[in-house]
Amino acid sequence: MVNTGDRPILWRRSARARRLSLRIDPVLRQAVVTCPLSLSLKRAEEFVSAHSVWIDEKLAALPAAPRLVPLQTVTLNDHEITLHHDPDQRRPALLEASRLTIGGAIDRFETRVLFFMKHQSAISLPPQLSQHAVTMGCHPTSVVCSNARTRWGSCARTGRIMLNWRLALMPRNVRDYVMIHELAHLTHFDHSLAFWRHVERFYPERRDAQNWLKKHGAGLLALG
Structure with missing residues (x-):
């Protein structure tokens, strides 16, 4: 996993992928980018940058996990x-x-x-x-x-x-x-x-x- 700015991003290369895809993993709380093998990382980073607002909104909207601290x-x-x-x-x-x-x-x-x-x-x-x-x-x-x-x-x-x-x-x-x-x-x-x-x-x-x-x-x- 690498970070684009403060955003946690998981990059995945896939031989079956025909195009770039982006989704949010609600459990790991990160964006998942799947790339075709032939696509450059630079192109993928540009794709993520173009969708940065969407990523931030989706991550912020995720429900918080129950806290396990004293008095909770x-x-x-x-x-x-x-x-x-x-x-x-x-x-x-x-x-x-x-x-x-x-x-x-x-x-x-x-x-x-x-x-x-x-x-x-x-x-x-x-x-x-x-x-x-x-x-x-x-x-x-x-x-x-x-x-x-x-x-x-x-x-x-x-x-x-x-x-x-x-x-x-x-x-x-x-x-x-x-x-x-x-x-x-x-x-x-x-x-x-x-x-x-x-x-x-x-x-x-x-x-x-x-x-x-x-x-x-x-x-x-x-x-x-």
Whole structure:
């Protein structure tokens, strides 16, 4: 990655690219420029310079990632939790009611909060998915939590479902939609009209959930 001014730019050479393309990566929070092999870097830099205002506007519009600092409040499994730091606490993390206290050095604070949240997600998400599976009459072969940075869930042809641990940080109704979406792939392994009808049979307000993900999803994916 190189910088054009203060802008983070990722340059990519592609044998398949036929023209210059520019997009914003909302997770890595940088502009991505894909160039044909035959194109000079100078031409690509001129292209980026011509689109500098657009890049700045898009980067500025990205939702902020939740902050994991003392006294910050986060939502985990539908409960608001306030983060605290106690350097003398022996336990890495201690949850009491709505207070999560992190022990040890402050430079380990965010790492330990993330570890705690990932652990809680691994405990809470699979049972929630299983409840939806019973309602939908389907049978995933296994359920695991992942640290994916580009998707909220996935379903393999083997029936194995992966859920992004960050689902535990979003509203319950949006989390339900993602789970129902992945379970629906056990019946329709595509995104056909039949698939979406199947999703809407169990989650009629799917567009509301999709809009929430478009607005807030990038911020959550940038966390950790």
